[in-house]
Amino acid sequence: MPELPEVETVRRGLAHFLIGYRFKSAEGLHPRVVKPASLQPLSAVVGAHIKGINRRGKFLWFELDRELALVAHLGMSGQFLVARKDRPAPGHVRAHFELSKGFKKQELLFRDQRTFGWLSVEQLTDGIPQSARHIALDPFDAAFDRSAVIARMKARKAAIKSVILNQEIMSGVGNIYADESLWRAKIHPEIPACELSVKKIGSLVDAAVQVMAEAVEVGGTSFDAMYINVNGESGFFETSLAAYGQEGEPCPRCGRGIRRIAFGNRSSHYCPKCQVRT
DNA sequence: GGAAATGTTTACCG
DNA sequence: CCGGTAAACATTTC
CATH class of the missing domain: 1.10.8.50 (Helicase, Ruva Protein; domain 3)
Structure with missing residues (x-):
């Protein structure tokens, strides 16, 4: 149920579990999961190091150690799951990422029943991805007037x-x-x-x-360490x-x-x- | 079977 | 051009 509070909860969850990790693989599993305006396929993030997870309004993006950012919008039913390999994969998984940090590994899933959500690889301008340029500041932004x-x-x-x-x-x-x-x-x-x-x-x-x-x-209190559901419920x-x-x-x-x-x-x-x- | 569901973009109208 | 409304997108659940 992604409005600002849910997206912020997702942001915090992703930041908590994934900052410092590096993408090892990235794969779209549904024809519409990658936004048509995406500059590159998801594989463009492979090798990138996650420096931060940022948000404006309901738009979310992974800040990487390169020019491009991985941008996400959850639409009506999008979720990120930091999954475990020993758990059964849920349905409606639209994209799959593997990450690592030294010996540690993580698996990130993007799930979306109704497919109004999307992912894209975009250039940042003044730190904001192209697709969110027209979005006004949210009231939690330090520069909110x-x-x-x-x-x-x-x-x-x-x-x-x-x-x-x-x-x-x-x-x-x-x-x-x-x-x-x-x-x-x-x-x-x-x-x-x-x-x-x-x-x-x-x-x-x-x-x-x-x-x-x-x-x-x-x-912010709803994380489960065993099967981490970063969906903001x-x-x-x-x-x-x-x-x-x-x-x-x-x-x-x-x-x-x-x-x-x-x-x-x-x-x-x-x-x-x-x-x-x- | 019908209605409704958290969002955004695009088309269309005045 | 602007403001504003309506439809489209897809799927599931009640």
Whole structure:
């Protein structure tokens, strides 16, 4: 379930287990796993040393000791698994990597049921891969400019929910955290952004940061040393969601039933009492 | 059988 | 050109 907190959890897991390792093999196992814009096949990373794992919004990349980076987007269902050879291979494995560091060996799998995720080999410009150049800073980036982002949001006529989801204004928020942030800030998802006060938009941005930070906390504890599932499943979803997926459940704040409405191809969930469209 | 599912890109329209 | 919406991508699960 990859939004920023899940991708960050994956990033931490990969960094924890793989920094310092060198790629020994790299193999795509599905015709669409390598993004068409990739400069090279996955084999271009063989021999490269992993210096770091970086992230912007929901984009992830392996920083290597060469010009190129291995970039990944998890799409809707992508996962990285640091697997063990003595365990059975799971289904839907789209790419396979072998790594080593001295005597130590690791096996990395990229799994993706729905195949909206991808991998690519790209050039970095100012440390950012080509495919993420248009993605705005996420709120955990040291250079994130809160008031500039709020001002850009305020200038939009579109519904606030599509504005908070716009990865070119602020990155990282997906459908789940959008609904949770709007619920926390008590904002109806369909209000045009320009009709909200700067203060109200500020409270929404703060709510997004807060809810995502809480999710990262929970997600960061889920590693299993034996069969390392670096997919960011956190347990956060079942226990802590106030609005998303809670249609008909009582609002944790006021007890009113959470309502679900259509939003493009998916849904918005909100409390009809706390989040009024004025 | 139908509906819905965490995301991004591209096409299209006004 | 811009902003905004809708569809497309594929598969599984409820």
